[in-house]
Amino acid sequence: MLDGSPTGYTGWMNYEFFIFDEAFYDAILNTFLIVLSLLLITVFFGFLFASLLNSDIFLSNFVKLLYISPFLIIPSVSALLWKNLMMDPINGFGTFLLNILNFEGIDFLNEYPLGSIITMLSWTWVPFSTLLILTSLKSIDKTMIESAKIDGANHFQISLFIILPNILRSINIIILIETIFFLAVFAEISIATNGGPGTETTNLPFLIFQKGLQNFDVGESSAGGLIAVVLANFVAIFLIKNMSKNI
């Protein structure tokens, strides 16, 4: 389309090319693997860390800064930082740690590519869920817990009826916002692995980018873009239904 080779309309050809490409299925699978595993990881650790930070500890304000910092890092910086300084098979800090524990160094990005990408993304996004859950924990009215105690509620009942509903609300919001961002992960993949090895870390946004701006097949790339939009909308309908109840 851009260089003018086959001209005119092609009917469904672009969609056929895109859908019958094996990379397409890998990309769909990877996209969903990334979204699902990250949602689980961020909610689990977010809850754990938020509970720790919410308890009465020394230097709590300073410690909180340590927890939220990774979220403020530019994605391209975080990708390069992990790719080189942390995960490099020869000089990286990961190899150093493994050596201390008497293991051989691992080429993380080649042997566990998707796992490495998910690790990087968790590092960025666990602080986000921690911060949100922590805020919702702090917003719980202390007098409500006190009066529940006076009325004879035990520890379990307080957690179930006062604390849990509050956290569930923030978890709902976390799922909504994170899904938006995780469906569109791009910079980390493009910089750290370039979709590889093979198609092991290619997700849908990266595949579309590859078709369009690396192979210059604009028609096929647009077809892929439309497929991504439709898929995202299925997720969006589900999430928005959830959201209108919660916000």
Next chain:
Amino acid sequence: MIPKLFRSVITLAIGILLFFPILWMFITSFKTEIEAIKFPPSFIFDLTFSNYFEIQERSNYFKYAFNSIIISLGSTLLGISLSIPVSWSLAFIKNKYKEFILLWILSTKMMPAVGVLVPMYIIFRDIKLLDTLTGMVIILTLTNLPILVWLLYNYFAEIPHEIIESSQIDGATIFQEITKIILPLSLPGISSAFLLSVILCWNEAFWSLMLTSTNSAPLSVFIASFSSPEGLFWAKLSAASVMAVLPIMILGWFSQKQLVAGLTFGAIK
């Protein structure tokens, strides 16, 4: 219960673990190149500041930083001034399609940006906005507008209608109503929106990587250029990274509260 000291130590240890990659990057930026790739890594070494000077000399850090500032502030100011009237009308004017409009605005955010990459690229090329600051300001304003509208709407919706009505009885014009009553009352919301938008624009990588090259490239592109073999120079890479993330990290540290309110579209304050 677990004793306080023990809990504090565990929490601090996890915090240091999470912060470690950033700390290591900071430390590496003061090493010489040979020291940086030494294995096992050295913890005690002679400090050098030469990386920072060399980065500025070789790739003109300040130009990228300037672009980042212009793009972040420009699209934030434009976005907020566009979203104030939208949120105002959604919050205060009776409209039975209100919920539908709000969800429709948000649904554009659900669409992965890459879905419109090709048409956007062609449009930008044809109207000569590729690699211009104006183009970047426009595209980032558009990407963040749904979030800003939602955020401000959530704050405006909390202002009691009685205040607005009594001001209308006293003869306030719409402009006075917005500038003298609504804006002062929702100042925390606007500062959240401002902050969140600046951070999102500063850290934005997708459109910056796709639509800019030399003239209008912000810091996220400056850093991405180190993913080439040049990235093998770890000390310089680290110094460049520190310079790219430090401004926004400090801003985020001092404004966590507004950040949370912004990140949840004002649903958690």
